[in-house]
Amino acid sequence: MANKPFFNSLVNWFIKQRISQIQNFINEPINTQNGILFSQLFHAETTEYGKIHGFSSISSYQDFKNRVPITTYEDFEPYIERARKGEKDVFWPGQIRHFAKSSGTTNAKSKYIPITDDSLNDCHFKAGKDLISIYANNHPDNLLFSNKNLRLGGSAEMYEQFNTKFGDLSAILIDNLPFWVELTTVPSRKVSLMSEWESKLQAIISEVKNEDVGSLTGVPSWMMVLLQRVLKETGVGTISEIWPHLEVFFHGGISFKPYREQYREVIGKDINYYEIYNASEGFFGIQDRSDSDEMLLMLDYGIFYEFIPMDTFGKSEPNAIPLEEVQKGVNYAVVLTTNGGLWRYLIGDTVIFTSLDPFRIKISGRTKHYINAFGEELMIGNVETAITQACQASNASIGDFTGAPVFMKGNESGAHEWIFEFNKFPSDLDLFVDSFDNCLKSINSDYEAKRYNNMTLKRPIVHCAKPNLFYHWMESRGKLGGQNKVPRLSNDREYIDPLLELNQKL
Structure with a gap:
């Protein structure tokens, strides 16, 4: 050039002019968010979803909270499927032309997130x-x-x-x-x-x-x-x-x-x-500072944020709160209302606020057990389904288990490493591992992509636990008792390394 x-x-010079606009929402975060909420409601009030929930007469955040339910992908999927088939004005004005394919849910291998022009x-x-x-x-x-x-x-x-x-x-x-x-x-x-x-x-x-x-x-x-x-x-x-x-x-x-x-x-x-x-x-x-891995929450992208404290998450009526009520150091599940047409959508991520002026966050995890060291987004539901299929294929049964990533090193691809405590050993351990692996590929498109040609993820590494390994491990941690559960999936090696060490000693 x-x-x-x-x-x-x-x-x-041109692109840095945006910095002054970013400073505006830093200075007026709540007004910015309220403006986005009511702009979205006005924009979608004539859609089917807007009519069902009375968007045109919502005049306060409390009205919005009372009338519009918190949703998961499973809740919203029927509306999304109609939009995927070309139907207009379902939950966002006009026809939505693009859908982002993401990792699957309990009911589907993949989910399809609407991407509007807005x-x-x-x-x-x-x-x-x-x-x-x-x-x-x-x-x-x-x-x-x-x-x-x-x-x-x-x-x-x-x-x-x-x-x-x-x-x-x-x-x-x-x-x-x-x-x-x-x-x-x-x-x-x-x-x-x-x-x-x-x-x-x-x-x-x-x-x-x-x-x-x-x-x-x-x-x-x-x-x-x-x-x-x-x-x-x-x-x-x-x-x-x-x-x-x-x-x-x-x-x-x-x-x-x-x-x-x-x-x-x-x-x-x-x-x-x-x-x-x-x-x-x-x-x-x-990330808005080179010397900190905190991220500035971007407040003027057409997204209205709510947050559910994780200590109340999972209750029949979770209490979501707006940005103005969040506190530092609390683990929150993130709820989104977006210009992609998602309304009070539970994304599945959890964040912790590290600063309230401006609002900065760190991603703390997911609302469910998961491994996502390579972008595979492996959820506990995927794993339980795969274990069931592998046990059926190899005539085995399992008591306890846990899994964690093996991170890339040099030219080596990564992997998932598992410890299974079998109640009944498989007739063929290789058959068990292959069935487990193939089932995960069939129900999770992101895992399948990472396993392609072993480029990012190699075949799972499986260890057979000695009898009562998990009992002894939980006992050593002072965690015996029905209220304490073995961590099934972890995004680091906090649990699996001590278990492997203990398994060597037993």
């Missing part, structure tokens, strides 16, 4: 600009627009015969980006939207290995796979030898903590790392 320094300076423009794309704005403001000497951004996205497919598309959120975003973004981004749109991962990775490497990449955007586990492939293809020792101007990795989707040192080794120098908090349902937080 001609005159790169001038172009870089011009874009940085959410694309006022949430997802706006957040992408804000991410750059915040980074440029924090690092005035950046050279982002003198070099290329390497993005790693998914594929897009058409849904049956209806005129609606579904695919990974990243693919939907790439498919709808303005043309000028292509000038500063690699790989090309065509390669970015390829669906077969092995061919796609090779195509990406071919396009990017000779580019001057200055920034990375993607999920840490998948990006690491790509970087390892680039090193193997080029035969060099570190990524900085290929891309000497690489300065930042914008990452999200899973915890970065286990990957930080591995990135330092692979890249070969210190760069900046900025976390983003986004999901198919919207874009919620951006």
Whole structure:
């Protein structure tokens, strides 16, 4: 690109004008949120969902809270399915053309989150600009627009015969980006939207290995796979030898903590790392300071936030509270009303507020047991179904179990490691493991993607527990008794390492 320094300076000047707007919602957070709520209600009052719940006559937050129920995906799925088939004005005005395919629920392998034109423009794309704005403001000497951004996205497919598309959120975003973004981004749109991962990775490497990449955007586990492939293809020792101007990795989707040192080794120098908090349902937080991993809650993206204290979660009538009532240090389940047409939607994430002025958060986990070290979003319901099928296939039965991730190391893929205490040992342990693995792939599309060709996740590692292992472990922790439960899934190795050690001693 001609005159790169001038172009870089011009874009940085333009994009940092957004900082003053961010400061506005920092100064007026509650007014900003109330404005969004009533704007959304007005916008959707003539939809079927709006008429059912009387949006046109809601005049206060309390009215909204009393009339509109808190929903899960299962609750909302009938409305979403109608919209997927092309029906208009179901829960958002007009026809919704895109749906983000996400990991499954208890009832379905995958779920489909509506992506409206409003959410694309006022949430997802706006957040992408804000991410750059915040980074440029924090690092005035950046050279982002003198070099290329390497993005790693998914594929897009058409849904049956209806005129609606579904695919990974990243693919939907790439498919709808303005043309000028292509000038500063690699790989090309065509390669970015390829669906077969092995061919796609090779195509990406071919396009990017000779580019001057200055920034990375993607999920840490998948990006690491790509970087390892680039090193193997080029035969060099570190990524900085290929891309000497690489300065930042914008990452999200899973915890970065286990990957930080591995990135330092692979890249070969210190760069900046900025976390983003986004999901198919919207874009919620951006790390706004380089010296802290807290994220600024973004309040003007067309999303109205409510929070349920986790000590009351699961009760028949959970008490959600608005932003103005939250407290620091309390673990909250997140409830969203979005410009994607979701109303009081329980996303399944939990957060803790680390600051109330401005409102900053850290992701604390999920409302259910899960493993999400690589973006697989493996829920306890998935695991219990797979165990049942594996036991049937191998004529086994299980008492207790727990599972945890094995994080990537060097060129090694990650894995899930399990300890099963069998009441009846399998007739064939390999058959049990393969049945368990194949069932997880069949009911969880994200797990299936990560297991593809062992690139991110290898075959599960399974240990057979010695008799009464879990009893002895719970006893050693002072946790015997009916009210204490064995942790089934963990996103770290806090439980499995002591169990493996104890199993060696018994």
